[in-house]
Amino acid sequence: MRRAALIYNPASGQQQHRRLARVQAAAQTLEAAGIAATLIPTEAAGSAGAQAAAAVTSGHDAIFACGGDGTVNDVLQGLVAHAPDVPLGVVPLGTGNVLAFDLGIPRGPAAAIRKQLTFTPRRIAAGQIEYQGRDGNRESRYFTLGASVGPDALMLYRTHPALKKRIGIFEYFRQAVLFLLNHPYEEFQVSIAGREEKTRCSQLSTVRVTRIGNRIRYFTMDSGLHRDDFHALWVATPNLIRQGIYFLSLWGGFKWKVQGIDGMLCGELHCEVLPDQTYAHGLYAQADGEVLGGLPVTIRIVPQAFTLLMPPVTAH
Structure with missing residues (x-):
């Protein structure tokens, strides 16, 4: 992993300024590990999949969905269709974070990134x-x-x-x-x-x-x-x-x-x-x-x- 994109919905949830700060904390943790990080706010409802595919085209080799399970699902659409070999990570920020919980990912953004830097990319079914x-x-x-x-x-x-x-x-x-x-x-x-x-x-x-x-x-x-x-x-x-x-x-x-x-x-x-x-x-x-x-x-x-x-x- 050399260049990661962090996709998030800037209009989702309460206290939107805190959400941005948490995404920035995740990006700083990646950069501290020597990985370039790009913050990508979603442009519209359902746009995260196309934006994930575009991020891969522009040279990103990992995508982190920052939000709840709905954000992860949106990003998934673009990766399955256009970049199935590019690993998907999660920064849990939403109301529901079932995927992050199942994977044992902590809720704190910095801790979530540090945990996933120990993970292995694995090609799986959807x-x-x-x-x-x-x-x-x-x-x-x-x-x-x-x-x-x-x-x-x-x-x-x-x-x-x-x-x-x-x-x-x-x-x-x-x-x-x-x-x-x-x-x-x-x-x-x-x-x-x-x-x-x-x-x-x-x-x-x-x-x-x-x-x-x-x-x-x-x-x-x-x-x-x-x-x-x-x-x-x-x-x-x-x-x-x-x-x-x-x-x-x-x-x-x-x-x-x-x-x-x-x-x-x-x-x-x-x-x-x-x-x-x-x-x-x-x-x-x-x-x-x-x-x-x-x-x-x-x-x-x-x-x-x-x-x-x-x-x-x-x-x-």
Whole structure:
């Protein structure tokens, strides 16, 4: 690594002057290690991918996404399409920093850079989701963490941007409470590659990372960024008590079997609406915390899609 670009959203989050100072601290840490650093503010919503590709064209040999998981996802689009061999690093500054947490990257910008200077570039798979865009056309997007269809995507869709900016993660909690109080149980159909039986469910999540949560409390999945698959989890019960028991068991590290909730490792699946089901609030898909569109949805693994700075593999 000789020349790194640090891409950040200057308009995101609270206290924007502090955000710039943190990006500058990350750049200074790189320069202290003998690596030239360029700060690149995003120009518009969704521009980070094209700007990452342009930075590579201009001679940068590493890209650091400075922000939350949404910023990482934007940058990922440009690297997968144009520079899959250029390593992606993360400076966690956002509301959600699931990827940084899974990789063991500290929240402080200087500490995050120093940690990743000990990491190894590794070519890994990405997830890809194809969905129905809001204009009716088929679209696709890559992801690192996971993608889902159902109530969690609807909650993200309803998240109020101004409140999220002001109260952060508590806006997600507010939407979760509103959902539990008001949302009806609505099913769709899932077909998993290699599995003859089709599944009816109300929520489908695919997960690529191993650890989900935060440094205070998290739960682990069978998935992992080093794998060429994802963990698919579906909810096929309207019983909120069963759902609560299952997710509490995950949180406690037990992974209890609960009727109506199941999962498996797989590499591709397809979701579609049921002709006998009405959808009062619509069905939405999301990837890496960004709401995308509606059904039909196909989620698959793309092997060797991009390069990520990852902790060195330890011999057993």
